Amino acid sequence: MKKLLLMVTLCLALGCKKKNDAENTVEITRYSWALQSATVSPALQVEGKAVTNFMTLAGPSACLNNNYTLNFLENGTFTITSNGPLCDMISYQNAKWTKKGNEITLNDGFSTNARVAKLEGKNIIDKYIFEQNGTTFTVTYIFTAKTK
Secondary structure (H helix, E strand, O other): OHHHHHHHHHHHHHHOOOOOHHHHOOOHHHEEEEEEEEEEEEEEEEOOEEEEEHHHHOOOOOHHHOOOEEEEOOOOEEEEEOOOOOHHHOOOOOOEEEEEOOEEEEEOOOOOOOEEEEEEOOEEEEEEEEEEOOEEEEEEEEEEEEEO
């Protein structure tokens, strides 16, 4: 009986395979990634008030407030769409992406520096850093997977 139990345990141990990184991560091309939030830190001072919601800074007609969405295509390109009134003026014709593990490298085709976003479950966390009046600000964008 002990031998049978040992053999069954051994077969189970050898028969189970460990999932690799590709199996543990979300296939990003299967989803549209809608912007859920954009938070700036430290807070920006607007008319004497501290503002951390970066989406509200540009007003209700801004691209970020109008279904701002990332779409990753299987050919290694990505698009950013929004139905804001001025958003059709932006074109990302040379935007490329690559993915390694949970890191997604985004090159929008406009700047020489690519950004690295993180895939965390069904969220993509993208950080943008800028300087204004001697202060460095970080905007954290959170995109959530939506079925296409």
